[in-house]
Amino acid sequence: MITAERDLGTKPVGGEPTVAIEVDGREITVPEGTSVLRAAALAGIDVPKLCATDRLDAFGSCRVCLVEIEGRTGTPASCTTPVEAGMLVSTATDHLARLRRGVMELYLSDHRRDCVVGHGNGECEIHDLAALVGARGDRYGDGGETHLDLTADESNPYFTFDPTACIVCSRCVRACDEIQGTIALTIQGRGFDSLVVASADDKFMDSECVSCGACVQVCPTDALVEKAVLELGEPDRSVLTTCAYCGVGCSFRAELRGDEVVRMVPTKDGGANAGHSCVKGRFAWGYANHADRVLTPLLRERTTDPWQEASWEEAIRRTAERFLSIQERFGVDAIGGITSSRCTNEEIFAVQKMIRTAFRNNNVDTCARVCHSPTGFGLKQTFGASVGTQDFRSVEHADVILLIGANPTDAHPVFASRMKRRLRQGAQLIVVDPRRIDLVRSPHVEAAFHLPLLPGTNVALVNSLAYVVVTEGLVDERFVADRCDPGEYARWRDFISSSEHSPEANEQYTGVPAADVRAAARLYAGAANAAIYYGLGVTEHSQGSTMVMGMANLAMATGNIGRDGVGVNPLRGQNNVQGSCDMGSFPHELSGYRHVSDDATRALFDARWGTTVDPEPGLRIPNMFSAAIGGEFKGLFVQGEDLAQSDPNIDHVVAALSAMECVVVQDLFLNETAKYAHVFLPGTSFLEKDGTFTNAERRINRVRPVTAARTGKQEWEVVCELATAMGHPMRYANAAEIMDEVAVLTPTFAGVSFAKLDEVGSVQWPCNDAAPLGTPIMHIGEFVRGKGLFVETPFVPTDERATRRYPLLLTTGRTLSQYNVGSQTRRTRNVEWYREDVLDVHPADAEERGIRDGDRVSLRSRVGETTLHARLSDRIPQGVVYTTFHYPVTGANVVTTEHSDWATNCPEYKVTAVEVAPVHAPAGNGHDETSRHAGRDPNADLVRMANQIADQFPLHGPDAAAEAVAHHLRMFWEPHMRAHLLALVDTGSEGLDPVVVDAASRLRATVGS
Ligand code: SF4
Ligand code: SF4
């Protein structure tokens, strides 16, 4: 059955003081400011209502919720009347019944009589209410003027607007304003002529509507209704689950008719979304039943052979044999695997466990490597925990929001709506982004500052903000003295107050006027509560980790940590990026971010798993690729990630995959990576999974099976069978048992279980004896690491610079309707909004190159070339071009380079020097430097990576720098890579930084070669 949520009519108000009233003889005590309508509902009395809903502010237009209040004249609307102490309210007198009947008969006279569609309760609210109050539909006859001849707007692929069923209650208009914040709808005209219109009386598809579905959800009639409901009929049962797209982690009620999903409805008590949704979670789930789904395992000897279907038993046996054979011939370390941030915690935990036990190495990495690994590194160094500090609700208390390298209205839409609400209430916004994103100026929202820095200069900018804070006396001295490491603070203060970090000095790099930087710094530092939110525009840089630490420094210096409305908050890309990191997917860390070199931690896992976990870090993704090209790495298990489309420098990735003997892909579709695979293991969609996702605010949400697994197996079952076939038995009765094991092995998850989540909805980790219901805000009173650590953050410009040959900088991002490499959204009607990746080019750059809007252009970097259509846009500064990467045919990552974050190897997707030209003309000067190449010199790669680390520690003399580099190599580099580096040092390889050479000798002294 449908577990519809009860609508209490108006929003809740705060706790104290309370007021006691009597409704129809029933006493009820409610917080002051509560409406009479809500108080009555809480007393179990449902006063009829139409324009009111507890999702929106009270409006008082329909006159259905009338009540009588002793001592007052008239019949006030209960939705707009606040309770007063001692009120005696009557809701069901004969007089009220007559009035309501009259109102309802008027509505019915101009309302379609054949509404069939319910809104979670099985009935159109109008007809339901009419029956309740005994109203007749023909009271005013059939001859009067009506709106029943208006035609429906069917333009939106997912919902219809039928004005003949509209009662002009304005709920939709208010939902678009108050919940979504797009303000796409208005009531046009007055009196009888009043009509709901989108934008300037456009079709919904041509309007500003972003198809979030909020208006559809609140509409009390079937004027706005999902087309799927009209096609499939009313749902008759529901299952609570979680959206599988982005890191917001919205909770939904999947509503089914029989075994068929009819619609996804966001739930009010969803901890992350509080009843809101975006077009992807609400409507774009049809890919789960797309004809392209592969439901049977596939095998082939060579990637040039056609696929052959196989039974699960055969596929698992043959895969195990191939992996074991590789290990026998090339050694234990010749295989590894990659976990997916699209999968559940339980599925991820199973894969990393299979690698550490059955594969007997730590060659596990995750697709989070290519997005938020710098977040984990930077926040762990400074605060002691690799996670964002707040819950989403916290933004409602922020006075100043510093938004850096994130575009929430496209990438995290439901959180963006929450942020916009706060901005409309008066919070101030600073946007740091090369692009003029929507939040810089949109209806009722205008950023106080937009700092359009050049790609690759984040660290220079954050250092300048901190410089202003320190040199203008804006430091929260008390917070710093109480909460932070004093020695490191003093050191950082000396570092940052050097004039080289001043906004004036850094203007040459960032391109941002120094006066704006100074003013923005003062605004941030002067706020009662200032919060930093950031995205991949921070992390996907050669100094991604440095930038994360720079933001942490800024937050600590201004005392903006450890309470509501503040913090440093990563907006995670995929649904379970946080979880994939938490579950021990990195080659140097077991679950809960504990280093593999820690004996006590390993002992715990060894005892539980009956194995011996390797104390040395394994290979990271880029190092797996380099090792594959070098002939040492031969087998890879890829869980739900399309490496050949989403990773940088695709030619290099393809060369690596092609060099392997056994590539196993576990996914829904035969994606680009599967072209290079030997085994395809069909995966399950989120509608079939049983487990948990952890969102950007550390919230662990349940994902429940809405339909049976179409492949016949859960993904974790397949992984357990593969591990077992390789000689390490892995067995669980269900997914709950996997989470139980996570809880036993991971102190921050000790209090998490499916039973707890089913009982309380969701929890934010840490969740344990100290915090049985989880931890919404981190670092209250004390940092996880004890004292907050200020870290010096020298700005080291990326090696990827604009040159005469490649004079433009390419940066990348997402659009609202599509998702990452698009394998899901491209298989839904979301394509109607976005059918191809386009290249935004500034009009001045376009003119210089003879490019017109819509021209097909070549986009060329020194590693590759692709073509796509140009769109002229002044949203980007001159000298910068921008595109998305949702379509494989574009292959935007063909042009992105090998540069990566010095600490984590997160690729530098956000900065690529390129040239653009109409396709009929040669790009640049036509020299051959741009030829695509399938692989690079592994020695040169290693030298570059090591030198890059040395660049980050130039401050305290060569001795300290060498020690810091040696420590980094010891903690994060796999022994094979360290040995490779030592060998290069021994042979006097050219180009090595002397600090690296020194570090190598220190390394040799401690861990040997
Ligand atoms: S479309 Fe629905 S919500 Fe909007 S005014 Fe009409 S009946 Fe009310
Ligand atoms: S779907 Fe969302 S954006 Fe579009 S009109 Fe409705 S509330 Fe507004």
Ligand code: SF4
């Ligand atoms: S905001 Fe993210 S989690 Fe929420 S519905 Fe949209 S895609 Fe799903």
Ligand code: FES
């Ligand atoms: S519900 Fe109160 S006036 Fe409409």
